[in-house]
Amino acid sequence: MIEGESGIMNICPEWNRPTYEPSKRRLTWPNGAIATAYSADEPERLRGPQHDFAWCDELAAWRYPEAWDMLQFGLRLGDDPRVIVTTTPKPTPMIKELVRNPNAHITKGSTYENRENLAPAFLEAIVGKYEGTRLGRQELNAEILDDNPDALWTRDTIEEARVSKAHDLMRIVVGVDPAVTSNESSADTGIVVAAVDEHGEYYVLGDYTVHASPKKWAQETIAAYYKHSADRVIGEVNNGGELVEYTLRTVDKDVSYKSVRASRGKQTRAEPISALYEQGKVHHVGSFPALEDQMCDWVPGEGRSPDRVDALVWALSELSKSKYGPQKLNMSALIKTRPR
Numbered sequence: 001m002i003e004g005e006s007g008i009m010n011i012c013p014e015w016n017r018p019t020y021e022p023s024k025r026r027l028t029w030p031n032g033a034i035a036t037a038y039s040a041d042e043p044e045r046l047r048g049p050q051h052d053f054a055w056c057d058e059l060a061a062w063r064y065p066e067a068w069d070m071l072q073f074g075l076r077l078g079d080d081p082r083v084i085v086t087t088t089p090k091p092t093p094m095i096k097e098l099v100r101n102p103n104a105h106i107t108k109g110s111t112y113e114n115r116e117n118l119a120p121a122f123l124e125a126i127v128g129k130y131e132g133t134r135l136g137r138q139e140l141n142a143e144i145l146d147d148n149p150d151a152l153w154t155r156d157t158i159e160e161a162r163v164s165k166a167h168d169l170m171r172i173v174v175g176v177d178p179a180v181t182s183n184e185s186s187a188d189t190g191i192v193v194a195a196v197d198e199h200g201e202y203y204v205l206g207d208y209t210v211h212a213s214p215k216k217w218a219q220e221t222i223a224a225y226y227k228h229s230a231d232r233v234i235g236e237v238n239n240g241g242e243l244v245e246y247t248l249r250t251v252d253k254d255v256s257y258k259s260v261r262a263s264r265g266k267q268t269r270a271e272p273i274s275a276l277y278e279q280g281k282v283h284h285v286g287s288f289p290a291l292e293d294q295m296c297d298w299v300p301g302e303g304r305s306p307d308r309v310d311a312l313v314w315a316l317s318e319l320s321k322s323k324y325g326p327q328k329l330n331m332s333a334l335i336k337t338r339p340r
Helices: 066-074 093-100 111-117 120-130 134-139 155-160 214-227 242-251 266-278 289-297 307-320 331-337
Strands: 019-021 026-028 034-036 053-057 082-086 169-177 190-197 202-207 232-236 257-260 282-284
Touching: 053 066, 111 120, 120 134, 155 266, 155 289, 169 214, 169 307, 190 214, 190 307, 202 289, 202 307, 214 232, 214 242, 232 242, 232 307, 242 257, 257 307, 266 282, 266 307, 289 307
Parallel strands: 053 082, 169 232, 202 282, 232 257
Antiparallel strands: 019 026, 026 034, 169 190, 190 202
């Protein structure tokens, strides 16, 4: 937003270019106007400051909805305080609420309208691949799409059970769905942290999925393990075999690790976890846009393997077997909550 190719420092003419002080997160224009930069990952920094104008970028990807709330409380200077939001139109609760707001003015722009500023190779590769798909309609045509009716999760289900904090956690695990290669066309390595409390309620604490080399994803996994004081790493070994444990132990030889092997299809593994969500027993602590997008877009049997969802399913499946979770996780709950 500030130093990017189309950021403030590059698009302002020389006579009206602000002075940027990164250490103070501050821009000062020649006429005395001042702008301050904030991170949406730190909502509390917005508690107190007041403004007459705000620019929010990629609102649909903000992890903490309260950052938007804190901004609204401080948008109170002048006769007509305003905010502009530039974002991919993902159907998150905040975006849907904005679209319904009678005071909001909506403008849209498609990738095709920006053709003159894009490399021909990008247009050929990306447009050719995604044109006409659901993802393409969102990313290329700027359409706000409802949940995929064939997906196992819905945004409403996730939203209704969302919480800001988790308490009295009894077990915490890190689920890992490792990529076996690290080239550009490789899948991501899904890394999701989940927990269970003494009442059998489940919590998703973090999504640390990366597109990286084995050494890098192992480092990210170990970092998440210690950040959340996890009890164990749960790693899928169908593709990587013993290399998964070996790679993790090259980073930390003392990490508590358990391997799991998929003996059933992804849909069969994911449906009982989906049932737990429908029962309101799984709570996301904060927001995880990329994970939630994949959950609500993935249709079993279609598209690429859902790395984030796989990691989530492995973590919650492990927790559901503990003495703090249900005694068994079977299809009976699924039949009650997902009538066919």
